[in-house]
Amino acid sequence: MSKRRCDHCHLEYNASVLLQDTTFETPKFFCCKGCQGVYHLLKDEGLDTFYAKMGDETTLEPPKVNLDDTSRFDLDGFISKYVKINKEGLNEIALIIEGIHCSACVWLNEKVLSKQEGIVEVSINYTNHKAKIVWDGAVIKLSQIIETIRSIGYNAYPYDPKSGEERATAQRREYYSKLLVGVFSTMNVMWIAIAQYAGYFTGMESNIKSILNFAEFILATPTLFYTGSVYFKGAYYGIKHRYVTMDFLVATGATLTYVFSLYAMFTRSAEVYFDSVTMIITFVFAGKYLEVLTKKKAVDTLDAFGSAMPSEVMIIKGDEKILTSVDSVEIGEIIEVRAGDKVAIDGLIVEGEGSFDLSRLNGESIPILSQKGDKILSGSICLDSVIRYQATNTFSSSMLSKLVTLLEDAMNKKPKIEKLANQISGYFSRTILFLAFSTLLFWFYQSGSFETGLIVAISVIVIACPCALSLATPVATLVGLGLAAKRGILFKEAGFIESMAKCDTLVLDKTGTITKGKPEVVETAYVQSFDRSLLYALVSSSTHPISQGIASFLKDSEESLHVKHLEQVKTVEAKGVKALFEGHTLLGGNAKMMYEEGVELHIPSTLEPLSHYFFAIDGNLVAIFGLRDSLKEGARESIEALKKLGLEIVMLSGDHLSVTQAIAKEVGIEVYEAALLPHEKADYIEALRKQGKKVVMAGDGINDTLALSQSEIAISMGSGADVAVDVSDVVLTNDSVNSLYEAFVIARKSLRVVKENLLFSLLYNVITIPLAMSGHVIPLFAALSMSLSSLVVVGNSMRIKNVLKRS
Secondary structure (H helix, E strand, O other), X not given: OOEEEOOOOOOEEEHHHOEEEOOOOOOEEEOOHHHHHHHHHHHHOOOOOHHHHHOOOOXXXXXXXXXXXXXXXXXXXXXXXXXXXXXXXXEEEEEXXXXXXXXXXXXXXXXXXXXXXXXXXXXXXXXXXXXXXXXXXXXXXXXXXXXXXXXXXXXXXXXXXXXXXXXXXXXXXXXXXXXXXXXXXXXXXXXXXXXXXXXXXXXXXXXXXHHHHHHHHHHHHHHHHHHOHHHHHHHHHHHHOOOOOHHHHHXXXXXXXXXXXXXXXXXXXXXXXXXXXXXXXXXXXXXXXXXXHOOXXXXXHHHHHHHOOOOEEEEEEOOEEEEXXXXXXXXXXXXXXXXXXXXXXXXEEEEOOEEEEOHHHHOOOOOEEEOOOOEEOOOOEEOOXXXXXXXXXXXXXXXXXXXXXXXXXXXXXXXXXXXXXXXXXHHHHHHHHHHHHHHHHHHHHHHOOHHHHHHHHHHHHHXXXXXXXXXXXXXXXXXXXXXXXXXXXXXXXXXXXXXXXXXXXXXXXXXXXXXXXXXXXXXXXXXXXXXXXXXXXXXXXXXXXXXHHHHHHHHHHOOOOOOOOOEEEEEEOOOXXXXXEOOEEEEEEOHHHHHHOOOOOOOOHHHXXXXXXXXXXXXXXXXXXXXXXXXXXXXXXXXXXXXXXXXXXXXXXXXXXXXXXXXXXXXXXXXXXXXXXXXXXXXXXXXXXXXXXXXXXXXXXXXXXXXXXXXXXXXXXXXXXXXXXHHOXXXXXXXXXXXXXXXXXXXXHHHHHHHXXXXXXXXXXXXXXXXXXXXXXXXXXXXXXXXXXXXXXXXXXXXXXXXXXXX
């Protein structure tokens, strides 16, 4: 029975079951009413050039019917969760479009959607099938947009960052199973190969040899077609775009070796090389698996960060409180924030005062007191009071939204550094194929035997098959990654090791990176004698970081602290603590509290550049404490070691000049900048890069994310803000400054070993390829030689493990 393709989806069916449509000049045939309807739609809309773009070989899924009801896309809950309102008042959504097979599918969806009245913008990313659609909700509903996409044979659902992570997890599992098959087959086939090689020199009965050949065939087949499927796919797309890749060379060498081995096994006229097939595929696939394993999570960091922020705020209208969406808040409206709430929109305080934690914005751990008339920024957290403020920006134009937008732009501008092996692989692959083909023609002409020519050509491909070349980078980086992980240094991608090794400038945030991020007492001034236990009891009743710093100081410095039971303990918002003890009034807090209570203050010059805590009894000042962040353990020694590596060290801080200057002097850094806002840190790094510097930035707060994204390599402390950890390339889980030094040492040694491996593999090919072309190397020894070169590369890479011992 004759076969015929459907004129829409191009799937092949028996001609008798197809629907014939004679409304066209030339009759058309369709597998179903759905395909027929889509064909008519495209023809009527003038979009029938889609089929020319699609080509004859590409097939589509026939349009699905009986999909779920699209009315759910218009529900308020769905709209509030997935649809955003942009500054023009238009609706915007991110969709994943299922069924996209090629660029023609992208073109078709964009054209059809753009023709719909009410749709303003359509852009589809071919690599991840993510579509951005902007439309006027008064003209067209989201359900109608989804129905339009379905009407042309595709489906759509809202983009969710979790779905991207799930797809990445599925890919890792697939690669892991393929690697297991390859490793299992290679380990077993090598045992058989040992017997084969022994029999080659000492003699072996033909029936035993045939059994071993068949066993190798059983092991090599799943390795080639299951584990090696990724190379066939890569080779196909490479040839489709007229580019010879390493995938093509691996697939060609392995396939020719496999086919020849099949011929040799059945004819018993030559040696089989199934062991070479498994080694070629498995060794190279190990490097590809490493690439997938160490790749950044394919999750939208910005979406994940945005979801952690409040989606609703409490606005005040007269005597009424209304909970409303952050996107609907207009400039001038009054917003109420309570203790523990995150500020979503910038504004000016009109009622109340309180302490705000700005650590997520400026990286500084000490809360800031804000009162009537002061500006508060989105991203800060109200700690201890209820305030009302007037919105000075919309949500989209507030500080946090600006940070996210700038961060997205900075991430897109991050340079893509190619591996050294990839820079030469295309030329190498084409050259080897040309040499192998020339060798085949030469020996066929010279000997008159195609089999002889093929054996010599296979020897050329096998001996030059880029095992050593492809292992040069991944094995060295794998060893470097393993050593770094043991030292609490996590590189999110193997390629970041190479990038970091090339950097010459290290920019450090102060708080949380060089210092501990917890204020400690460094200066004291005792005005009168007093019972330290009273102060200890007072500061222990507060969770404020400065109070905790005083408590730690007293606990460590005083030999005996007695338990004191205070009465009427009261926390004064953003100022301090009051209490009574046996008729005496105790006051502990900042200068504002002391002034309000009528306590006279005189601050010694030694305490002026520090944060202050005052303690008074019955209105008389008895003690002043100066607090400052202390250096992390070994910070000065680590900075000195980094300098010896030839790095230029710069410190940036949002703190005031005197504190920054003192820390810089203490740690031994000559170049520093103080009182910088987040975008100013990013501008500073951008200026360094314009000077030709290759910059590594280390930080831990949201204020550092812009600067982190502007650098070649971004390093975050493991205890830092989540968004800083997410956008970083390297995470130091132990928060140690010494880990920075170790990271540079490991990166530079790993890159040096990569270069050594590449040099060796190139020299190996320069020597062995002419030998193979001259017919002096049979495929058996070509495989052994190729394996030996791989072992040399692996052995050289293992030297990285000892780099920290020597340093």
